[in-house]
Amino acid sequence: MPRFVAPAGLALVAATTALAVVGLAGGQVGSGSDDVSTRTSPRSDPAVFVVRTIRLLAANRYDTLWQTLHPAQRRVAPRARFVTCETGTPIPGRLASVRTTRISDEPVALGVGRTVLSKAVGVRIEIRDATSVRPIVVTDTVHVVQVGRRWTWILPPARVEQYAAGVCPGTGGPPSS
Numbered sequence: 001m002p003r004f005v006a007p008a009g010l011a012l013v014a015a016t017t018a019l020a021v022v023g024l025a026g027g028q029v030g031s032g033s034d035d036v037s038t039r040t041s042p043r044s045d046p047a048v049f050v051v052r053t054i055r056l057l058a059a060n061r062y063d064t065l066w067q068t069l070h071p072a073q074r075r076v077a078p079r080a081r082f083v084t085c086e087t088g089t090p091i092p093g094r095l096a097s098v099r100t101t102r103i104s105d106e107p108v109a110l111g112v113g114r115t116v117l118s119k120a121v122g123v124r125i126e127i128r129d130a131t132s133v134r135p136i137v138v139t140d141t142v143h144v145v146q147v148g149r150r151w152t153w154i155l156p157p158a159r160v161e162q163y164a165a166g167v168c169p170g171t172g173g174p175p176s177s
Contacts, residue, residue: 046119047100049151050142054125058095062086070145070152072110077155077163085168093129093136101139108143111160118143118154 049068056065062083066074069082077085101122108118121142126135143154155163162169 044151046144046151047103047121049144050100050121050123050153051098053142053144053153054098054123055095058091058098058125058127060087060090068150068152070110070154071147072114073155073160073163076111076160081163081168085163085171088168089170091127093127096126096128096135098123098125106143108145108154109157110154111157111164116145118145 053065053068056068063079065086066077066079066082069077074082101124102120103122104120106118106120107115108120109115121144123140123142125138125140127138128135144151145154146152159169
């Protein structure tokens with residue numbers, strides 16, 4: 001998932017990964033304690049999956065988040081390394097809101113020599129922290145792909161390359177033990 005640096009220097013992870021029941025019209029969702037189950041069928045709305053994924057990301061629930069990562073990328077970023085690396089750069093603050101802005105079909109590189117067709121879900125995310133009066137707003141596109149009967153999310157190619165090289169994205173160093 002892409003890392004963003006806010007003007008105040010805060011590292012924010014956005015993605016996909018995205019959370020709770022959101023309509024294609026861009027319904028707003030707060031950061032309440034809604035069910036964050038990631039089991040969805042291919043008939044389900046990819047926006048719902050993206051919103052749930054972002055909620056897991058914002059809650060720094062990397063172990064659960066890894067389970068919904070595309071299988072080809074899980075091989076490049078094994079669970080222990082992914083959790084260790086992502087824990088090193090957690091989301092500061094709390095998720096204030098997330099909404100989808102659009103959904104389209106786009107090819108996406110898995111970063112492992114393969115391109116697949118994805119649902120590109122545009123999101124607008126607001127993160128609040130104790131030091132800022134205004135929320136930090138992140139807009140991004142999260143790519144999701146159906147694998148079997150469920151949605152999976154895709155890491156950006158640069159992050160896949162870093163994991164493949166044995167480097168933790170966001171820190172530039174090896175995973176700490």
